[in-house]
Structure formats: C-alpha cells, structure tokens
Amino acid sequence: MKISFRLLLGTVVTCLAFALAPAHAEFSPTKPIDFVIMAGKGGGADKMARLMQSIVEKNDLADRPLIPVNKSGGSGAEALVALKSATDPDHTIMVTLNSFFTTPLRQPGLEVDIMEFAPVGRMAEDTFVLWVNVEEGVNSFEEFLAEAKSRGADWVMGGTGSAQEDQIITDYLNDTYGLEIKYIPYKGGGAVAKDLAGNQIDSSVNNPSEALGFYEAGTVIPLVAFTDERLPMFPDVPTLAELGNEFAYYMQRAVVGAPGMSADAQTYYTALFEEVYNSADWQQYKSDKSLLGDFLPGDDLKEYWGVQRDRHETILKASGAMK
Amino acid sequence: MEVVQLLFEGVWAALQPLNLGLAFLGVVIGLFVGAMPGLGSVNGVAILLPFTFVIQQVTGSVSSPMIFLAAIYYGAMYGGAISSITLGIPGASTAVATTFDGRPMALQGNADRALVIAAVASFVGGTISNILFTGAAPLLASVALRFGNPEVFALMLLAFATFVGLGGDDIPKTIVSICFGLIMSAVGFDIISGAPRLLLFDSTEWFSRGIQFLVLAIGVYGIGEMLWTIRSSRNTIKMTSAQISMKRIVRALLWFRSCWKGTLIGSFLGFFVGILPAAGATPGALMAYGVTKMVSPRRRHFGSGEVDGIAAPESANNAASTGAMLPMMTLGIPGSPTTAVLLAGMVIWGLQPGPLLFTDNPEFVWPLIGSFYISNVIAVVVNLACIPLFLRVLRMPFSILSSLIFVLSVVGTYAAYQNMYDVWLMMFFGIGAFLLRILDYPLAPAVLAIVLGPIAEPTLRQSLLLSDGSWMIFIERPIAGPITICAIILLLLPLAGLLWRLRRRA
Numbered sequence: 001m002k003i004s005f006r007l008l009l010g011t012v013v014t015c016l017a018f019a020l021a022p023a024h025a026e027f028s029p030t031k032p033i034d035f036v037i038m039a040g041k042g043g044g045a046d047k048m049a050r051l052m053q054s055i056v057e058k059n060d061l062a063d064r065p066l067i068p069v070n071k072s073g074g075s076g077a078e079a080l081v082a083l084k085s086a087t088d089p090d091h092t093i094m095v096t097l098n099s100f101f102t103t104p105l106r107q108p109g110l111e112v113d114i115m116e117f118a119p120v121g122r123m124a125e126d127t128f129v130l131w132v133n134v135e136e137g138v139n140s141f142e143e144f145l146a147e148a149k150s151r152g153a154d155w156v157m158g159g160t161g162s163a164q165e166d167q168i169i170t171d172y173l174n175d176t177y178g179l180e181i182k183y184i185p186y187k188g189g190g191a192v193a194k195d196l197a198g199n200q201i202d203s204s205v206n207n208p209s210e211a212l213g214f215y216e217a218g219t220v221i222p223l224v225a226f227t228d229e230r231l232p233m234f235p236d237v238p239t240l241a242e243l244g245n246e247f248a249y250y251m252q253r254a255v256v257g258a259p260g261m262s263a264d265a266q267t268y269y270t271a272l273f274e275e276v277y278n279s280a281d282w283q284q285y286k287s288d289k290s291l292l293g294d295f296l297p298g299d300d301l302k303e304y305w306g307v308q309r310d311r312h313e314t315i316l317k318a319s320g321a322m323k
Numbered sequence: 324m325e326v327v328q329l330l331f332e333g334v335w336a337a338l339q340p341l342n343l344g345l346a347f348l349g350v351v352i353g354l355f356v357g358a359m360p361g362l363g364s365v366n367g368v369a370i371l372l373p374f375t376f377v378i379q380q381v382t383g384s385v386s387s388p389m390i391f392l393a394a395i396y397y398g399a400m401y402g403g404a405i406s407s408i409t410l411g412i413p414g415a416s417t418a419v420a421t422t423f424d425g426r427p428m429a430l431q432g433n434a435d436r437a438l439v440i441a442a443v444a445s446f447v448g449g450t451i452s453n454i455l456f457t458g459a460a461p462l463l464a465s466v467a468l469r470f471g472n473p474e475v476f477a478l479m480l481l482a483f484a485t486f487v488g489l490g491g492d493d494i495p496k497t498i499v500s501i502c503f504g505l506i507m508s509a510v511g512f513d514i515i516s517g518a519p520r521l522l523l524f525d526s527t528e529w530f531s532r533g534i535q536f537l538v539l540a541i542g543v544y545g546i547g548e549m550l551w552t553i554r555s556s557r558n559t560i561k562m563t564s565a566q567i568s569m570k571r572i573v574r575a576l577l578w579f580r581s582c583w584k585g586t587l588i589g590s591f592l593g594f595f596v597g598i599l600p601a602a603g604a605t606p607g608a609l610m611a612y613g614v615t616k617m618v619s620p621r622r623r624h625f626g627s628g629e630v631d632g633i634a635a636p637e638s639a640n641n642a643a644s645t646g647a648m649l650p651m652m653t654l655g656i657p658g659s660p661t662t663a664v665l666l667a668g669m670v671i672w673g674l675q676p677g678p679l680l681f682t683d684n685p686e687f688v689w690p691l692i693g694s695f696y697i698s699n700v701i702a703v704v705v706n707l708a709c710i711p712l713f714l715r716v717l718r719m720p721f722s723i724l725s726s727l728i729f730v731l732s733v734v735g736t737y738a739a740y741q742n743m744y745d746v747w748l749m750m751f752f753g754i755g756a757f758l759l760r761i762l763d764y765p766l767a768p769a770v771l772a773i774v775l776g777p778i779a780e781p782t783l784r785q786s787l788l789l790s791d792g793s794w795m796i797f798i799e800r801p802i803a804g805p806i807t808i809c810a811i812i813l814l815l816l817p818l819a820g821l822l823w824r825l826r827r828r829a
Binding site: 046047050051053054055057058065067068070073074077078107109153156162182184185186187190191193194195197198199200212213214216217219281285 | 369370372373376467468469470471472511512513514515516518519533650654655656657663664666667668670671675676677678679781785788789791
C-alpha cells in the first residue's frame with residue numbers, strides 16, 4: 001500500500017512536470033549552432049566572433065557549441081544568401097557588420113531583405129581610424145592631405161570589400177578634400193593591417209582592433225578618428241569634426257538570426273548574447289579595442305537597422321555605387 | 324646566446340609531467356582526427372578549444388592549453404598520411420599530395436616503407452622548421468611582411484609552372500587539368516564585386532557556397548581511385564598484401580637516406596609557404612611536391628610510388644604548420660584555418676598576439692616553442708610504433724577494403740561540411756576523375772589548381788588594381804620580379820625543348 005502511494009505520488013509529480021513544461025515552451029538548441037561570420041579570417045568581425053564563441057564556451061552559456069564559419073565572399077553576399085537559405089533557421093546565426101546594409105542595397109539581385117532577418121542583439125559599435133605606416137613620415141591629418149594630394153592616384157588605401165565601410169570613408173575623403181586616393185579591396189581587415197605594416201599600401205581605415213598590434217609595435221600611427229568624440233585609447237588623435245568636417249561613421253557589431261527563426265529561439269539568443277555582452281571578458285575587450293555603443297536587443301536593433309539602411313542608401317546613391 | 328638559454332628553459336618547461344602528458348594526449352588525438360577522412364586539425368582544435376579553458380583554470384598557465392592544441396595540430400599532420408597511404412583517401416586536406424605517390428607504393432606492397440618515410444620526413448620537416456622558427460622568428464616575420472599581393476601571385480604562378488614545365492606528363496593535358504581546377508575554384512561569389520559566378524542550374528543555394536577543395540580531393544582520390552583499382556584488376560586482385568615485421572620497418576628507415584633531397588626541399592619550402600599569411604600547409608605540401616618532382620632526375624617515376632614524392636609533401640606540411648604559427652604569433656594574422664582557431668584561443672587566454680608577443684609574454688612563447696620540439700619527437704615515436712597496426716588495414720581483401728573506402732569517402736565528405744550537396748558533388752567528381760584517368764589525364768594539377776586558385780585570383784586582381792592594369796607590376800617589383808621570371812622560364816621550357824628536338828632532327 002505504501003509503495004503504491006509513493007508510485008501514485010511519483011506519477012502525479014511526473015504528470016505535473018510534463019503538464020507544466022509546454023507552458024514554458026522554452027527554446028534551447030538541440031544541435032551545434034552555425035555561427036556565420038560575414039568576413040574573412042583575422043579581421044575585426046572574425047576576431048570578435050571567435051571571442052564571443054570563446055566566452056560562450058568558457059562560461060558554459062549554451063547547451064550546444066557555436067561553430068564559426070567564415071563566409072567572406074562577395075562583400076558579405078555569400079553569408080547573406082547562406083542565412084537566407086538556411087535549412088534550420090533556429091540554429092543559424094550570424095555576426096554582421098555594415099555590409100549587412102550595403103550589400104543588399106547594391107545587389108538587389110540577391111533578393112535579400114534585411115528586415116526579414118531576426119534581430120538578436122547589437123554587441124557594440126566599432127570605430128574607424130585613419131592609419132599610415134610610420135615610414136611615410138606623415139604625422140598629422142594636414143600632412144596626410146598634402147602628401148596624398150601630391151601623389152594623386154599613387155596614394156593607395158587598402159580596405160575590406162567593395163562599396164562598404166572602408167570604401168565609403170575613402171570616397172568621403174576623396175570627395176571632401178579633392179583627393180584621388182586609389183582604393184584596393186581586400187577580403188578582411190587582417191590582410192589590410194598586414195599589408196599596411198609591410199608598406200604594401202599607404203594608408204588604411206582599419207578598426208582599432210585590427211591595427212592595434214602594429215600600433216603598439218610602432219609600425220603604424222593613427223591620424224584622425226571618424227567618431228563624435230576622441231577615443232579614450234588615443235587621446236591625442238583628433239576627430240574629423242574637430243578638424244572642420246562633421247563626419248562620424250560607425251560599424252555595427254551585431255548578431256542576427258536567419259529569416260524564419262522562431263520567436264522563442266530569438267528570445268533565447270537575445271538572452272544568450274546579452275549574457276555575453278555583460279561578461280567581464282567582453283567588457284574588457286570593448287574597452288581594450290576602442291569599441292563603443294550599448295547592447296541593443298530585438299526591436300531596438302531593428303529600428304537601428306532602418307535608420308542605418310536609409311543612411312547607407314543616401315551614401316551609396318551619392319557615390320554612384322547604387323542607382 | 325640568449326635565445327639558446329630561453330629555448331632550453333622552454334624545453335624544460337615543456338618536459339614537465341603535466342605539459343608532457345598534454346602533448347602526448349594532443350598528439351594521439353591529432354593522429355586520429357588527421358587519419359579520419361573529412362576531419363582535419365581544424366576540427367580537432369575547434370572541438371577541443373573549450374577543454375583548454377579547463378586546462379588553464381587547473382594549471383594557471385597560459386602555455387599549457389596552447390601546448391595541447393599545438394600538439395593536436397602536429398599530430399594531425401602525421402595522421403593525414405596514414406589514410407592517404409593505406410586507403411588512398413586524403414585523411415586531411417594537407418595530406419592530399421601524399422596520396423600521389425603514397426598510394427601507388429602501398430599498392431605495390433610497400434606500404435610499410437611509405438608510412439615510415441612519411442613519419443620520418445614529417446619529423447625532419449617539423450624539426451628543421453622549429454629551428455628556423457626559434458632562430459629567426461622576428462626576422463622571418465619581416466620577410467612575410469615584404470610579401471604583398473604581387474609577390475604572392477608570383478609565387479602561385481611559380482607553383483603552377485612547376486606542375487606544367489618539367490612534368491613527365493602530357494603537357495596539354497596537364498594544362499587542361501589545371502584549367503578545370505581553376506574553373507571549379509571560381510564557382511561562387513566574385514571576391515571583389517560580389518556578383519554570382521558559374522551558378523549552374525540557377526541554384527544559388529547549392530553553388531553559392533563554392534566548391535570545397537576537400538570534396539574534389541576525396542572524390543578524385545577516394546572514389547576515382549577505387550574505381551580505377553577495380554577496373555585495372557578486374558576479377559583478379561593483384562594487390563600485394565603488405566607484410567608486417569619490425570625488420571622491414573627498420574630496413575625502411577635506411578631507405579630514408581634516398582629521399583633526403585625531397586625532405587630538404589619540403590622542409591624549407593613548406594616552412595616558407597607556411598609563414599606567408601593566407602597560404603598554409605595544403606599549398607605548401609603541393610608546391611613542395613611540384614618542386615621536388617621538377618628537380619628530381621627520376622621525375623618520370625613520380626606518381627607511381629617514388630619515395631621523394633612522399634617525403635616532400637609530408638615534410639612540407641609539418642614544416643608549414645610550424646611556419647603558420649609565425650604570422651599568427653608575431654603579426655596576429657592566421658595563415659591557415661587551424662591557426663585562426665588558435666588565435667581566438669590566445670585572445671581569450673588573455674594574450675595579445677602581435678609584434679610584441681615575444682617581448683611581453685616570454686612565459687607563453689618559450690614553453691610553447693619548446694613543446695614544438697617535444698611534440699614532434701612524441702609524434703614520430705607514436706607513429707612508428709603504430710605502423711604495424713595501420714598495415715593491418717591493407718591485409719583486408721580488396722572487396723572489403725573498397726566498400727570501406729566508399730563508406731569513408733561518403734562519411735568524410737559529409738562530416739566536413741554537413742551538407743548532402745557536397746556528397747553528390749563528390750560522387751560526380753569521383754566518376755569524372757575515373758573517366759579522365761582512362762583518357763590519361765593527370766589529376767594532381769586539378770587538385771593543385773583548386774587549392775591555389777582562391778589565393779591566386781584575389782592577389783592577381785588586387786595587384787592589377789594597384790598597377791592600373793599593367794602586368795609589369797609582376798616584373799618590376801624587386802621580390803616578385805625574379806619569381807615571375809623563373810615561373811615564365813619554367814613554363815616555356817617544354818617549348819624550348821621541343822624546338823631543340825625539331826632542329827636536331829632537321
């Protein structure tokens with residue numbers, strides 16, 4: 001009798017547990033998560049994605065591992081199409097940069113609408129700084145303008161991809177200051193940083209995270225920051241606004257889910273990446289690499305996308321990269 | 324002198340029981356992932372990255388987790404040769420060139436010799452590049468920086484030229500084979516404009532990923548080779564079964580003397596290609612094979628079981644894996660997929676890879692370099708000791724072995740990218756390779772082209788952008804110039820030879 005009572009109790013508890021479980025219906029990944037990186041190895045996006053992965057692993061934040069995959073082809077087109085056609089949207093997320101806005105605008109043929117993607121969270125806004133090799137003998141933005149002007153198309157700027165962040169800034173400099181800087185697209189910021197350090201190119205607009213190693217070694221020097229305020233890391237480097245032109249340009253460092261991701265999965269990933277954002281490692285990295293911006297979850301991120309897309313549309317139309 | 328002392332301290336640190344145990348464990352895991360088709364060092368390192376955080380917490384040292392991962396990387400370079408030789412399926416992309424001669428040698432009943440040569444060549448390659456790394460890391464880093472886009476392209480041109488210029492094979496067919504590989508490597512998105520290219524059947528989903536090199540390699544060497552063996556032997560399987568005895572293995576060690584040339588070429592060339600960011604061990608091994616074949620007086624025997632043809636790529640892939648650590652540690656730029664994962668590990672362990680790593684973190688750098696030497700010794704000992712075990716595979720009747728090859732090819736292709744499309748493509752390449760083989764087309768050049776194409780194309784286009792379309796950029800630059808000229812001479816040699824013979828006849 002005693003035993004059967006226990007059995008009954010056990011059954012009731014089990015039934016209750018089952019009955020309660022669907023009420024929560026919480027999503028949790030059931031297989032490894034595809035973590036697509038929209039750029040090549042060694043660049044800012046790549047380093048950051050791998051850091052996020054490491055933070056998740058180190059603090060055991062997810063039940064299944066994040067598997068980073070670089071899809072750098074065609075200024076992010078490869079990654080966008082991969083996400084759009086993902087067979088399992090609940091297990092496919094991507095680290096994005098601003099080519100998330102520019103590439104679909106420039107290539108309507110891809111039929112990618114970024115508003116269909118699931119906004120997970122913005123992890124930071126990256127900053128841009130103008131760098132030159134120390135051997136150029138250029139020590140200020142004014143000297144840079146004079147030197148670049150005198151060399152015309154022989155002054156070479158390296159950057160990541162075509163008609164995206166780095167080229168937008170280069171085009172701005174060319175238009176505003178009447179320069180003819182030649183722009184060479186690379187697959188990733190790592191290769192740009194290396195070629196600047198090796199004096200293969202004359203300047204870059206790398207993110208601080210990409211150029212920092214060479215800056216500390218004294219191979220490259222920063223001339224001007226494309227931010228609203230001076231970066232705490234480079235207190236002596238003026239912003240372009242101080243030098244007379246109100247131009248600030250940032251890059252989103254955000255995580256997005258594949259189109260068609262369920263709302264539960266999106267909630268799960270937003271919570272996951274908010275934890276990553278709040279981790280000591282991430283905050284440390286943010287301040288070490290001059291990243292700005294707060295965490296923007298879900299709908300706030302979507303709103304931000306709308307603003308950014310309009311801004312990029314204006315920029316691309318002005319530069320002729322888009323009709 | 325200071326370097327010697329630092330190295331001595333590093334080796335001593337690597338010899339501590341805990342680090343030694345980690346290196347041993349890493350080598351064994353590496354041998355396994357390397358030998359499994361479809362899995363390579365990058366998979367092993369990526370899967371075990373989380374485990375290193377535990378190691379770091381337990382030991383409190385930043386070098387121990389890296390010693391573990393580096394040992395996996397090394398072990399995989401040794402392991403790749405095992406399945407390349409015994410099954411004819413490249414165990415890892417880095418071991419593709421080892422199948423060119425390793426497999427024919429195994430079919431002749433000399434698999435033990437091939438395995439011994441692969442292990443010893445790997446050891447020599449690894450050790451030579453360790454010495455280069457120890458002695459001249461900062462200097463070599465500055466050499467790597469001198470290699471811009473035109474230089475890298477010139478080097479790629481040289482690699483193609485070694486396959487065309489002095490090959491014993493039919494030259495027009497070699498060129499067709501290279502072109503086929505280049506076309507395959509161009510499928511996907513244009514690297515600069517982002518326009519889709521060669522999207523067959525209008526299926527972006529399928530082709531936007533491009534054609535992965537491993538898919539072609541497993542198709543050609545797994546399925547294609549298997550079909551070829553079946554065809555050439557028909558009902559009578561003439562494959563000599565491998566003999567197993569320690570005596571034969573010791574005798575094979577003596578054979579190693581005859582391939583010192585391939586080993587040396589592989590070691591130095593592999594290391595050099597490894598230190599160039601963007602290249603890595605797979606191109607290094609293929610180029611070493613090409614160059615060794617070119618300078619060998621026995622080049623006509625390459626592809627049918629030549630010892631140098633095993634020693635060169637095997638020494639090169641180990642040398643390149645050490646080399647690839649160099650740009651990762653000194654420039655913060657990974658030279659291969661595996662080092663990209665290692666780099667991520669270093670960031671989370673709190674290190675800043677870059678020009679200052681050697682001065683800021685000697686407690687990390689030197690034990691790691693010390694462990695390179697130790698892991699290499701462990702790997703060669705474990706590998707040689709296990710050879711009798713590997714050889715058992717070859718005692719299976721071919722009717723069983725061929726189904727094993729088929730299954731491993733399919734599973735390996737799927738495991739690499741988890742996509743059925745790759746498996747179908749692999750089958751297609753396998754059957755295609757078999758048919759081309761009947762028509763006597765060499766297939767190694769196609770494999771070379773699909774590896775080097777994605778490096779050659781962007782560097783060519785970036786160089787031409789730099790020069791406003793002038794091809795003289797490849798001749799005028801001080802480093803690119805001599806390399807380009809060598810490549811052009813090599814390409815023209817067969818033509819010159821033909822003219823010479825015609826004149827003599829006239």
